[in-house]
Amino acid sequence: MLLKKLRDSLPFAIGVIIVGFMVFAYSASVNKVTDFVIFCIYVLGFDVLYGHMGRISFGHTLYLGTGAYGAAMCAKYLIPDPFLAIAVGVAAGAAIGLLLGPIAVKTKGAAFALINVAFNQIGYFIVLVALASYTGGEDGVSLSFNSYGFVNFSNVHFLFAFCLASLVAVYYLMHRLYGSAFGAMLLGIKENETRVRFLGYNTQAYKLVAFVISTSVSAFAGALFVINYGFANPGFMDPARNVEVIFAALIGGPGTEFGAVVGGTAYMVISNYLAKYITRWEMFLGVALLVIAFGFRKGIMGYVRELVDKRIKAGIITK
Amino acid sequence: MLLNIDAINVHYGSAQVLHDVSINVKERELACIVGRNGAGKTTLLKTIGGFLKPTRGTVTFEGRAISGMRPDKVALLGVKYVFQDKRVFGDLTVRDNMELAAYPIKANVDEAVERLFSISEKMKRLIDSKAKGLSGGERQILLIGRALVGSPKLLLIDEPTEGLAAIVINDIARILMEMKGRLSMIVVEQNLAIVSRMADRIYIMKEGSVLKEITDEAEIRDQAYIESLL
Amino acid sequence: MFEVIAYGLTIGGILYIVSIGFSLTFGSMKIVNFAHGLVYAVGAYALFALLPVAKGNFVIAAILAILASLPVSYVIEKFVIRRLYGKSIDYAIIASYAVLLIGVDLIKWIWGASPVPVSDPVGINASFFTLEIPLYRVIIIILSFLIFIGLSVFFKKSIIGKIVIAGLADREAVLSLGIDIDKYFAIVFMLGSALASLGGILYGPISTVHPYMGFRIVTLCFAVVIVGGMGNLRGTAIASYVLGMVMAVTAWYWGAAADAMIFLVMAVVLIFRPIEL
Numbered sequence: 046m047l048l049k050k051l052r053d054s055l056p057f058a059i060g061v062i063i064v065g066f067m068v069f070a071y072s073a074s075v076n077k078v079t080d081f082v083i084f085c086i087y088v089l090g091f092d093v094l095y096g097h098m099g100r101i102s103f104g105h106t107l108y109l110g111t112g113a114y115g116a117a118m119c120a121k122y123l124i125p126d127p128f129l130a131i132a133v134g135v136a137a138g139a140a141i142g143l144l145l146g147p148i149a150v151k152t153k154g155a156a157f158a159l160i161n162v163a164f165n166q167i168g169y170f171i172v173l174v175a176l177a178s179y180t181g182g183e184d185g186v187s188l189s190f191n192s193y194g195f196v197n198f199s200n201v202h203f204l205f206a207f208c209l210a211s212l213v214a215v216y217y218l219m220h221r222l223y224g225s226a227f228g229a230m231l232l233g234i235k236e237n238e239t240r241v242r243f244l245g246y247n248t249q250a251y252k253l254v255a256f257v258i259s260t261s262v263s264a265f266a267g268a269l270f271v272i273n274y275g276f277a278n279p280g281f282m283d284p285a286r287n288v289e290v291i292f293a294a295l296i297g298g299p300g301t302e303f304g305a306v307v308g309g310t311a312y313m314v315i316s317n318y319l320a321k322y323i324t325r326w327e328m329f330l331g332v333a334l335l336v337i338a339f340g341f342r343k344g345i346m347g348y349v350r351e352l353v354d355k356r357i358k359a360g361i362i363t364k
Numbered sequence: 365m366l367l368n369i370d371a372i373n374v375h376y377g378s379a380q381v382l383h384d385v386s387i388n389v390k391e392r393e394l395a396c397i398v399g400r401n402g403a404g405k406t407t408l409l410k411t412i413g414g415f416l417k418p419t420r421g422t423v424t425f426e427g428r429a430i431s432g433m434r435p436d437k438v439a440l441l442g443v444k445y446v447f448q449d450k451r452v453f454g455d456l457t458v459r460d461n462m463e464l465a466a467y468p469i470k471a472n473v474d475e476a477v478e479r480l481f482s483i484s485e486k487m488k489r490l491i492d493s494k495a496k497g498l499s500g501g502e503r504q505i506l507l508i509g510r511a512l513v514g515s516p517k518l519l520l521i522d523e524p525t526e527g528l529a530a531i532v533i534n535d536i537a538r539i540l541m542e543m544k545g546r547l548s549m550i551v552v553e554q555n556l557a558i559v560s561r562m563a564d565r566i567y568i569m570k571e572g573s574v575l576k577e578i579t580d581e582a583e584i585r586d587q588a589y590i591e592s593l594l
Numbered sequence: 595m596f597e598v599i600a601y602g603l604t605i606g607g608i609l610y611i612v613s614i615g616f617s618l619t620f621g622s623m624k625i626v627n628f629a630h631g632l633v634y635a636v637g638a639y640a641l642f643a644l645l646p647v648a649k650g651n652f653v654i655a656a657i658l659a660i661l662a663s664l665p666v667s668y669v670i671e672k673f674v675i676r677r678l679y680g681k682s683i684d685y686a687i688i689a690s691y692a693v694l695l696i697g698v699d700l701i702k703w704i705w706g707a708s709p710v711p712v713s714d715p716v717g718i719n720a721s722f723f724t725l726e727i728p729l730y731r732v733i734i735i736i737l738s739f740l741i742f743i744g745l746s747v748f749f750k751k752s753i754i755g756k757i758v759i760a761g762l763a764d765r766e767a768v769l770s771l772g773i774d775i776d777k778y779f780a781i782v783f784m785l786g787s788a789l790a791s792l793g794g795i796l797y798g799p800i801s802t803v804h805p806y807m808g809f810r811i812v813t814l815c816f817a818v819v820i821v822g823g824m825g826n827l828r829g830t831a832i833a834s835y836v837l838g839m840v841m842a843v844t845a846w847y848w849g850a851a852a853d854a855m856i857f858l859v860m861a862v863v864l865i866f867r868p869i870e871l
Binding site: 434435439445451454455464468510 | 770
């Protein structure tokens with residue numbers, strides 16, 4: 046039936062994303078919505094670890110910031126070529142993932158959350174103080190990127206299109222990843238790692254790969270942010286801002302790509318628009334997190350899924 | 365009938381580990397539960413003790429339904445659990461261990477310690493040592509002594525002779541025989557010689573169900589027969 | 595050099611006072627309690643608010659501030675910790691983090707985002723041989739040692755202390771004796787929280803009292819507990835003073851790196867001693 050086809054259809058999901066964001070961008074603000082789109086990429090990266098591997102990290106801004114500073118340093122000290130900057134940013138993210146991953150993935154639960162905090166704090170210190178002469182310390186660096194004909198990142202429309210295309214690409218990749226044997230492996234590790242290990246699989250390797258994917262995607266988002274804003278500052282790596290991505294992943298519904306996009310958009314809408322009406326919106330965020338922790342655990346997509354599945358079942362029965 | 369378990373089912377998540385298990389224990393009776401590893405013996409004891417909740421069926425103690433009751437409340441009713449693995453409070457002394465046992469039921473610590481000494485003279489010189497320094501057999505004795513504080517009506521003992529040397533096993537068996545007739549006990553045991561010697565009733569478990577209940581004394585004392593049923 | 599040691603012991607003392615509660619909650623309930631940082635901050639802010647009420651008398655204001663923080667920790671224990679304890683560790687972490695967020699914003703709302711001034715209540719220096727050190731810091735060091743001794747006696751000799759030690763090691767066995775271990779863990783939680791607020795009160799005058807101080811102390815508590823071992827009381831003490839020294843020595847050479855160095859130590863410890871949860 047139609048509903049079932051839609052639920053499982055990848056093109057439908059992607060179509061909704063593209064159309065949704067375009068409508069949003071051109072009725073509100075292209076610049077702002079570009080931000081939203083990039084944030085969704087970040088949430089997708091975070092959700093690899095949280096929704097699919099069951100590990101929550103309280104220090105993920107480290108990887109966002111690594112991508113941002115990787116791109117910024119490339120632009121400042123090498124060539125301000127946007128594509129190269131992105132490549133460098135992603136590579137930096139992957140490198141950090143490879144470096145820290147073997148340590149981090151040995152742990153789980155609270156230990157995993159905390160060791161990421163530690164790494165995050167160290168990284169924050171490095172960009173804020175230790176390498177301040179390169180990174181510009183608290184003020185950060187401002188940059189402009191080269192343009193090549195119509196490939197002009199200072200053009201809001203092009204930038205928006207590029208970021209939206211990137212989101213679609215990442216979304217598609219994630220979808221393929223989770224549908225593959227690798228994705229099944231991650232789920233197995235999330236449910237019962239010991240059993241998977243006893244089946245003979247090297248869970249450490251799988252976890253490490255997932256970790257590196259997560260850090261690379263997050264770094265990708267970081268690099269895009271730099272191109273969008275035209276600057277990089279320690280705020281990208283601020284440990285206090287981890288709550289943003291955690292909230293987004295939770296409210297959207299951990300474990301689904303579409304949920305990550307929904308959650309990312311939800312958070313961005315709240316922080317950009319709600320802040321105008323509710324001055325104490327950070328408290329609102331805290332209360333919302335509490336509510337989620339106590340009851341609303343599956344997030345928006347979780348409940349939408351349930352509703353849709355119920356409808357489908359009812360439809361099959363009546364047939 | 366002191367303890368009556370009627371057709372309980374217990375699940376770990378979605379896996380069912382006990383299927384329609386029913387057992388009975390009379391007052392001052394020693395019932396043994398035997399079976400291979402994974403038969404569900406420990407699960408059964410844990411359910412009686414209140415650490416697991418049956419998804420179906422009832423556990424009745426002294427006419428009162430205790431299924432799903434919190435383990436500390438079950439203990440206060442007079443059902444004491446002696447865990448497998450001889451886990452004692454290692455960082456506390458032997459005396460401290462007894463003190464903790466006496467505290468919730470406001471029993472007299474010195475009396476409890478005296479009773480421990482009467483079970484085993486060895487404890488006299490170990491009384492102020494840290495429990496983690498005790499050998500396996502000594503720990504088992506301490507655990508039994510701890511459980512006896514407050515004169516409980518039913519003891520649940522999980523594999524008391526596991527991992528112990530033959531001499532020590534005899535010690536433990538002697539202690540259990542001395543306790544017989546003063547209170548009820550359900551003992552999970554793999555050592556069939558002991559089982560044959562001391563049991564008043566035997567339940568044979570396999571894959572989460574009770575295979576057979578043996579109450580005939582001749583059959584109980586026939587170790588070879590019990591072994592053949594496993 | 596002497597100054598560095600003194601500073602290290604002072605920081606170590608404060609870390610110990612605040613971390614004990616955090617370590618006990620972690621060890622007994624396996625919950626990373628972010629809200630612990632909130633009680634710490636509440637202590638400091640309550641001190642600030644109550645000093646005028648106590649007519650400038652630091653000791654009275656401190657006692658009042660600790661009392662004021664008790665209802666906060668009670669509410670946290672009853673409505674957040676106890677509800678999520680045993681059900682889901684992940685969500686307990688998120689919930690406690692949310693509580694800290696809400697609390698920090700409340701503090702910002704009432705007192706503003708800028709730091710509030712709390713001054714050294716003693717103000718004079720003590721002299722050891724030819725060296726001088728603020729007397730207040732000496733008091734902190736002595737106080738932390740006294741608390742350490744007090745807690746050691748409590749856990750070794752009192753029945754509640756022994757129950758908690760047993761419960762930290764083997765919860766089921768304690769239950770099987772007929773003891774409602776959760777009640778005792780709750781008592782210990784309140785004790786730990788009271789100590790956290792004391793830590794905030796003591797630290798206020800020698801540091802900045804600002805809304806985000808709760809976040810900072812919690813991350814430092816993590817480090818202490820990871821290095822010293824969860825629920826390990828002696829380990830927490832040793833780790834606190836060691837890390838306090840690390841901070842002091844680092845601050846001597848490169849002030850801004852003090853916090854980061856702690857995390858480096860924590861990361862190194864985690865590499866060589868990964869914890870299973």
